[in-house]
Amino acid sequence: MSVHIRRCRAAIGFAVAMIILLSCGCARQQQQQVITEERRQEAISLYVDALMLNELNEHDEALEKLQLATELDPELAVAFSLKGDVYQATEDFENSADSYETATELDPWSFKDFFNLGKVTQVMKQFVRSVQAYVRACEIEPEHYEANLNAGKVYYHLKEYDLAFDYASHAKKIDPNSAAPEIILGDIFEVRKDHPKAIEAYRRALERQGNKPEILVPLAVAYLRTGRYEAAAELLDTSLEMDPNDFMAHQYMGFAHLKLRDPDSAIISYETAAQIEPEDWMARKGLGIAYMIKANYAGDKALKQRGLDQWKMSLEYKPDQPKLQMLLDKYSK
Template sequence: MDLNKQGIEYMREGKYEEAAKCFSQAIEENPTEAIYYTNFGNLLAAVGDPERAIAFFYKAIELDPNMGTAYYGIGSLLYNNEEYIKAKDMFEKALKTGVDNSDIYFMLGMTLIQVGQPKLALPYMKRAVELNENDIDALFQYALCLAGESVIDEAIAIFTQVIEREPSHADAYYNLGVAYAGFKNEYQKALEMFSKAVEIQPDHILAANGKKIVTEALKEEE
């Protein structure tokens, strides 16, 4: 029996105690195999034990400096702890050591957004979407980055993709409203977007305020 595969399967099933036994045995039998420490770290992170998880990730890196998933694991925990600069460094190391999936690009992009560098985040969000076009969060953040750089037509197209795939995404409707009102001067279209956002989320203060402003603007045009 492959203890590593069995442990991963138990994790997917939410059977964390069984997974822990598998990974513990795997480490005992192969104490220099980095992947087992990485998977145990993932397990500890999943059950809410970040400090021990990070220790296991670092042990994996000590055994194999190219264990990219361990860098990613550390980066995710640092991000959750709002240590964004340190998280960014870890995600960059994960990327350099060969991790190449939508998650790594998305998380690296998010860290850049959190440290106030949305322009630098843009290519990472674009890549995240290219690798997983069904990732709604990545699509939305990519659209926000585009809007932040005033690439409005493309931002509108991406926000539209978001609401097509998730019709209850109030923030996407709100941002479409902002784009139509603030950049395209299409107030009627903006009103439709703000109204839809408020319909979905009645306490969406920004959308309600946008709706009020464009309603007054339309009255002045009459």
């Protein structure tokens, strides 16, 4: 047999062997694909079961199905998304947030998951994590009212007032008839000490939503800061009719009465605030001032001592009050 023939036979044999090897490899790959597809179909079936169980408020059973589904298919984004929903419904916000976060990693264009991630982390006061989610949600759906509104709220909590203003302003543009953006804008103007603009924003909110404590009280505070004490007292009185346990409203009412030279009414308001919230250092400080004013008018040492005692309590709750400490030292002599 010639060398040439032997070489041809060897080449043919090698080619046949390679074809057989490749065929085996393709068969195994096809088998693996079949297994993967079967697992995915099973995972989807479990997800559908969980969806129905969640609709029936069978949350534990739904989570069991979803756990199995995500084990079978760790890239099934909708399963992690539904996990987030179920955990959110049961107020397990930490697990809800983690589930939504995984869903967003698997599907970076899921508005629903970014938005819900923002919501549950906002509840947990994880504001940096929350605002990142809301900002991404706004990138996906720029005209979504609630996403912009909540981004504004969270940026306000983070003291990023310029960004809070931008998002709240855009929410207002999306829904000009809503009160909520006006409240945020009013709060931002107050931080900037632009009290006239804050008053305008709060009044627009009042026109849109009516008498609500969450609007009446900040508007009253803005009035107090601009010297409109009677108007402030009137708003606070209306608010306290709706929410008599709002210790901050009682505290502000005490301040309004002091400015209106009515220490007796101020004492009643401050005492009520202190009863509702015993560690309200501002109420204790104001109550001390009111007692000292009355003591000065009447020359009553007992009232003076009451005032000093309230100042001492205020300093216990908030020691860093150098001016109040000076007053206490001065009048304790």
